[in-house]
Amino acid sequence: MTEAVFREFPDQSRTHSVPLSHVSLEMGHLYAEDFAHEAARLRAHFAEAGPWVDAVAVSAARATGGRRPRVSTCFLVDDYFAPFSSPADVVPALIGEAERAGLRIDYLVRESGLAEADGFPLARSVAGRLVESPPPGSNGVRPAAAETGWLANGRRSPASGPHADPSAPSGWHPPHETAARRHSVFLDAELWDGQGAGRTFSCAFLAAVWQLLRLGLLRHHGLPVLRPHPWDGSLPGTWEELPVVLQLNPKAAPFAAYRTCSLLPSGYLPVEHAVQVILEQIQVDAEALHQVAERSAAEGVHLPDSVAERASYIFYPGP
Amino acid sequence: MVLLGGEVRTRLLPTARPLRAAETARLLELRPDEPVHVSARPNAHALSPPRPVGVDCALPTPDGTRVRAVGTVLSQASVTGGRVVQAHARTGATAAGPDGRRPWGHYLTRPGVVEPLGKLPEGAVARGFLAGGGPGELDLGLIAQRLLTEVLRHPLPDRQEPLPTPRTRLRWVALWAADAEAPRLERFTIEGDELRTARLRLPYDAPPDAVAAFCADLALHDWLLTTLIAVLEEHPPGDPPEAGSGRVLRWVVDQLLHLWMPGVRLDERLAPLWHALERTPGFTRQWQALAQHVRDRTPRPVRCRWTNESEAGEACGRRAGYPK
Incomplete structure (x- = not known):
């Protein structure tokens, strides 16, 4: 075919790449209630985290054939569900307690930025990429998660629907997990509540966005979103004034990585199960996925095709 | 892929005046992170990013042959001249697939493709796409209509039918054939007031996106006429x-x-x-x-x-x- 002489569009199709580490290690989440216990809770968390951080580095080295793996660490602060205190109070305490345990936080991230940052609705844009795994019998016309705000890993029990008749137990049918191994573990996750500007995203949905961000797979019109912002040492009085992804360590390995590992108390297990169910049903930018595959192959690092399988967890005892 | 099937629904935008380019772009923003392609030359045309819809159901066949397929249908909307809105649903089927369903991630990386469980009864499915889906079967028309309804739910500058005009449906199927040297429109049939069908034969290098674009263009001009x-x-x-x-x-x-x-x-x-x-x-x-x-x-x-x-x-x- 001959090349077209006339072009109307600027080249919108180009997808930019992001630098990648081998592993992005999340050293913890910080919620208002954690900080309410002052430094004691943080101290206990980092003491628990220390040995696992070392273990992750050792494990990552296995995948690089002995070469020193690039591991970046990050920490998530919840300023979305219950904004608390201020960066000026929290950040020095956080850095101090991590250092006390011999750990270093490379990147500090604000959770509200995963919902919306700089006027860009990141969570909403990820929601637009949900392509639900259809339970057998789906011909594409059932209400989509984008309308209901609920996402399941299989077929719901018809009896739990709005038309269920509680007086007719014989009409009950069990739910079914589509990828079940003989027996189902059915999960139905709430992605958000509220409508329009009043929509509040669930912790599970934002955690799925968080995984995609750390895996370097989010783009907006081909451009990477939420690039790390170097820290100049100043700390504002409110969280909104702080960049969403703040690079605390100037020598840190790249923020995004081939794989993620999250170090969390076991109370997060249900949320992270939901995160896996969400990740399995998001169609990520094909070009971004391709870039990551090419780069990892060039480094001799094996990566699973499934995005959900790139996320790993260490659950230590705790609420 | 051995065959492609689709359905295009075409109607007038229910507004007194034609939409401006920016209004059209807002209407077609199906995915906030992907651009709507807005073009002004040689005429005003805007095309939404394609949106995949997951399906796992029987493919349509007129003779009762049962074939289950899993994968995604691409749905896409467009507006021409700020006046005519179209919603399109299409998918391509492979000649054969495994006996069981694969992990969902496999299908997600192949947007606009459905894989049969077992061998595809090509002729029956091609006829089925033109006849439309029965109950429980893949019904591309319903998927297209769903998208059209969603697009028209957006706020419009005003909401009034300037003129009673037809709403048309074009069902199409395209088969890749080893002996086809040039693409051929084998049949274009006016089936009734609203329904049209088209059957195409394609050489192997015909890209599915371009074939779908041709069918949308055919539907648009048939609607105008x-x-x-x-x-x-x-x-x-x-x-x-x-x-x-x-x-x-x-x-x-x-x-x-x-x-x-x-x-x-x-x-x-x-x-x-x-x-x-x-x-x-x-x-x-x-x-x-x-x-x-x-x-x-x-x-x-x-x-x-x-x-x-x-x-x-x-x-x-x-x-x-x-x-x-």
Whole structure:
């Protein structure tokens, strides 16, 4: 075919790449209630985290054939569900307690930025990429998660629907997990509540966005979103004034990585199960996925095709 | 893939005036992170990013052959001239697939493809796509309609049908064939007031996106022609003045006649498809004859650039649906 002489569009199709580490290690989440216990809770968390951080580095080295793996660490602060205190109070305490345990936080991230940052609705844009795994019998016309705000890993029990008749137990049918191994573990996750500007995203949905961000797979019109912002040492009085992804360590390995590992108390297990169910049903930018595959192959690092399988967890005892 | 099937639904945007480019782009923003392709030349056209929809169901077959397939259907919407809105659902089927369903991630990386469990009964499925899906079967028309409803739920600058016009459906199927050297439109059938079917045969290098774009273009021009025929039938020569024929014909001249541009965004490899339609039944020939007929019967004031009469100028300013 001959090349077209006339072009109307600027080249919108180009997808930019992001630098990648081998592993992005999340050293913890910080919620208002954690900080309410002052430094004691943080101290206990980092003491628990220390040995696992070392273990992750050792494990990552296995995948690089002995070469020193690039591991970046990050920490998530919840300023979305219950904004608390201020960066000026929290950040020095956080850095101090991590250092006390011999750990270093490379990147500090604000959770509200995963919902919306700089006027860009990141969570909403990820929601637009949900392509639900259809339970057998789906011909594409059932209400989509984008309308209901609920996402399941299989077929719901018809009896739990709005038309269920509680007086007719014989009409009950069990739910079914589509990828079940003989027996189902059915999960139905709430992605958000509220409508329009009043929509509040669930912790599970934002955690799925968080995984995609750390895996370097989010783009907006081909451009990477939420690039790390170097820290100049100043700390504002409110969280909104702080960049969403703040690079605390100037020598840190790249923020995004081939794989993620999250170090969390076991109370997060249900949320992270939901995160896996969400990740399995998001169609990520094909070009971004391709870039990551090419780069990892060039480094001799094996990566699973499934995005959900790139996320790993260490659950230590705790609420 | 051995065959592609799709359905395009076409109708007039229910607004008094044509939408501006920015309004159209907002209407078609199906995925906030992917751009709507807005084009101004050679005519105003906007195309949404494609949106995959997951399916796991029987493929349509008219003879009762059961074949389950898993994968995704691509749905996509477009607006031409700020006036005509189309919703399209399409998918391609592979010749064979494994006996069991694979992990969902496998299908997600192949948007717009469904894989049968076992072997695909190609002929039956091709006929099934043209006949439409039965209960529980893959129904591309319903998926297209769902998207059309969603797009039209967006706030519009005003909501009024400027003119009663047809709403058409084009079901199409395209088969790749080893012996096909050039793409061929084997059959284009007007099945009724609303339904049309098209059957294509393609060489192996025909890209699915371009084939779908051709079918949307065919549906658009068939809709234009159908609309013009309907308007002239509704307002025959000799209508009494109170029937309002003048106003309707003027509206058609203002809002629709310039939209006729078959094949302008067509992949060059598919050019023979339009040539066939131009030979028989002679799409453009019929359009030009009807368009000339409409212009001849349209009251003169609308051609304001040919006259300086102030009355004509006012009539021009009052053109149907345009704000002053």
